[in-house]
Amino acid sequence: MNLVEKMMPNLFTLEHELDGMQVRGAIVLGNTRAMIWDTLIYPEQMQAVLDICGNRELIIVYSHGDWDHVWGTCTLPYQKVIGHKRCKARFDDPDDVAKTLKDYQAKYSALINIHLVAPTETFEDRLELDLGSLTVELCHLPGHTLDGIVAFIPELGTLLVGDACETPLPLVYEDSPLSQWITALENWQKNPRVKTVIPSHGPTGNLDLVKNTTAYLKAVKDENPIVLPDLDEFYQAAHEKNKSIAPHLP
Ligand SMILES: [Zn+2]
Numbered sequence: 589m590n591l592v593e594k595m596m597p598n599l600f601t602l603e604h605e606l607d608g609m610q611v612r613g614a615i616v617l618g619n620t621r622a623m624i625w626d627t628l629i630y631p632e633q634m635q636a637v638l639d640i641c642g643n644r645e646l647i648i649v650y651s652h653g654d655w656d657h658v659w660g661t662c663t664l665p666y667q668k669v670i671g672h673k674r675c676k677a678r679f680d681d682p683d684d685v686a687k688t689l690k691d692y693q694a695k696y697s698a699l700i701n702i703h704l705v706a707p708t709e710t711f712e713d714r715l716e717l718d719l720g721s722l723t724v725e726l727c728h729l730p731g732h733t734l735d736g737i738v739a740f741i742p743e744l745g746t747l748l749v750g751d752a753c754e755t756p757l758p759l760v761y762e763d764s765p766l767s768q769w770i771t772a773l774e775n776w777q778k779n780p781r782v783k784t785v786i787p788s789h790g791p792t793g794n795l796d797l798v799k800n801t802t803a804y805l806k807a808v809k810d811e812n813p814i815v816l817p818d819l820d821e822f823y824q825a826a827h828e829k830n831k832s833i834a835p836h837l838p
Contacts (some may be wrong), residue, residue, distance in 0.1 A: 592636055598722065599744055600640055601786065604628040604660070604698075609822075611656040612788050614736050614748055616741055618719020621645045621667075625739055626788065627660030631702060634660035647717060649726065650707060651750025651788060652736045653678035655688045661705040670715065671707030672728055677704035726803035731769025732758055738776070745783035747776065753801040755790035756816055756823055760830040766809055766837040773802040808834035 592605040598617040603610055606629050613626035615637050622641040623749045627634050627648060633763045637646075650658050650671040662670060678684040685704060693699045709809065717724040725740045732751040739748040752773065760766065776782060777798050807814035819827060 590625075592640070595784075595786075595792070596744055596746075598748060599741070601792070602628065602634075602636065604630055604633055604656075606656070609656065610789065612786070612792075613657075616719065616722060616724065616744075617641065617644065618722040619644075620720035621647055621718070623719060623724055623739070624648045624664070626651050626657040626750070627664065629656055629659050630698075631660045631663040635666055637664070643721075647719075648705075649717075649724075649737075649739060650675050651748070652733045653685050654733065654751065655685070655692065657704050657750070657788065658685065658704070659699070659761045662701075662703045666705075669705055670717075670726065671710060672737050673710040673712050674730075676707045676710045678735055679704060687833065691767075695832050702747050712749040729769070729772045731772065732764060733761065734763060734765065740782070740788055742781055743835075745781055747782045747785050749785055749787045749797075749798070753785065753787045754799050755787070755793075755797060755800065757804050757818060757827055757830065758801050759826050760805070760808065760834050760837070762833060764833075764837055766805060766823060766834060768838075769807050770802055770805050770809070773798050773805070777802065805834070809837070811835050 593601045595601055600615040602613045611628050613628050622644040624637055631700040638730055646666045648661055648666045648669040653675045713728050715726040722743050726737050729736050729738045729752050736752055738752055777795055782795055785794055786792045
């Protein structure tokens with residue numbers, strides 16, 4: 589699986605797959621620079637971005653530090669790697685990003701050549717990138733994880749949401765700041781400039797994706813019933829876990 593899709597003249601998506609789990613990154617092309625939104629799983633498959641980016645300077649941005657978003661960096665000729673301050677802290681913690689990679693490498697020999705690349709530049713609340721003809725607004729959105737960020741490209745009306753929104757449902761963790769997550773998504777819902785929403789998992793769409801995730805999070809937080817489609821084993825387990833954790837989260 590190495591599915592490159594041209595969504596707009598200067599926006600591509602790229603998908604990788606491991607164990608039936610699919611993850612999506614994006615490539616945004618400005619005149620002089622390209623942003624690679626997550627490097628996904630396989631360094632060798634990330635080479636596909638080089639053809640798309642041509643001789644533009646490569647700026648890699650991590651939506652967050654979870655394993656399926658950050659492993660493909662090591663063979664790319666990047667100029668810098670940007671992540672939230674907490675994302676860098678996760679790379680510095682031997683029990684977090686590094687341990688997960690070790691655990692997977694013990695199980696899958698195809699992953700043995702991966703070495704981690706931590707963010708070389710971090711920010712706290714907001715950072716604006718100038719790609720030449722396009723700008724990207726990176727905004728902290730703690731929710732699924734504390735180091736989560738989203739990227740808005742105003743000229744394209746496109747919001748890259750990482751794992752902050754997911755269909756059929758997002759994954760809530762024991763340290764997810766749920767109220768903050770919900771408030772941030774509600775604010776994006778009110779933003780008329782957002783036309784296209786691209787999550788890392790599940791179908792791409794529009795602000796309905798944000799609305800649906802928000803409604804789901806509110807329902808599990810308040811222990812209200814919610815109508816869901818038929819869930820596969822993975823999402824059924826995630827839903828049960830979400831329901832048990834969410835009511836107790838801040
Ligand atoms: Zn993910």
